[in-house]
Amino acid sequence: MPQEPRPKKLLDQMRDVLRTQHYAIRTEKAYVDGARRFLLFHQTRHPQEMGTADIEAFLTHVAVDRHIAASTQNQALSALLFLYQEVLRQEVGAVDAVRARKPTRLPTVLTKPEALRVLNAMVGVPQVMAKLLYGSGVRGLEWVRVRVKDVDFAQHLLLVRDGKGEKDRITMLPETLVAPLQEHLGRVHQLHTKDLAAGYGAVYLPYALERT
Secondary structure (H helix, E strand, O other): OOOOOOOOOHHHHHHHHHHHOOOOHHHHHHHHHHHHHHHHHOOOOOHHHOOHHHHHHHHHHHHHOOOOOHHHHHHHHHHHHHHHHHHOOOOOOOOOOOOOOOOOOOOOOOOHHHHHHHHHOOOHHHHHHHHHHHHHOOOHHHHHOOOHHHEEOOOOEEEEOOOHHHOOEEEEOOHHHHHHHHHHHHHHHHHHHHHHHOOOOOOOOOOOHHHO
């Protein structure tokens, strides 16, 4: 008789649920890493054998012993709440752990002349990417996922698909970047044609976009 397939490991189950709910790949990696650290801290005991007190002990450990930032501790808490509530379907009570101290530093913001000096010191594709990030307000991961059909040169618009919160939005395309982008796309098209002829040319696209 054929053997029944072995059940997936807990972290693999967590990845499946994260992808089913369309979480960003960076969030997936951060949540799985947080859950892994939690399991290692408790010597690989199964989470179903643990509860709120064990979560509090782990979060206190990362704040006191590892001196992590408050944002990192909050992310670890979110990862564990996801693990219990969405994967194990087990409710977690109020978590009362030692909180990491939030920094009181002021952000460093470049003036417009300073930002332009940085951009003008760059060349090639990195310069085009940096100028688009600066001029359109897209995030780094959103920009690298932009497809050719998302760029509207005629109306100077850029369609951002599946941005933060899984929302699409439209932002402006600076006029000064129209020509550099068109030149870049021409070079990339030639390279892509050569790659396809050589049996390459694949690229990662989330969900079912690769079939559209």
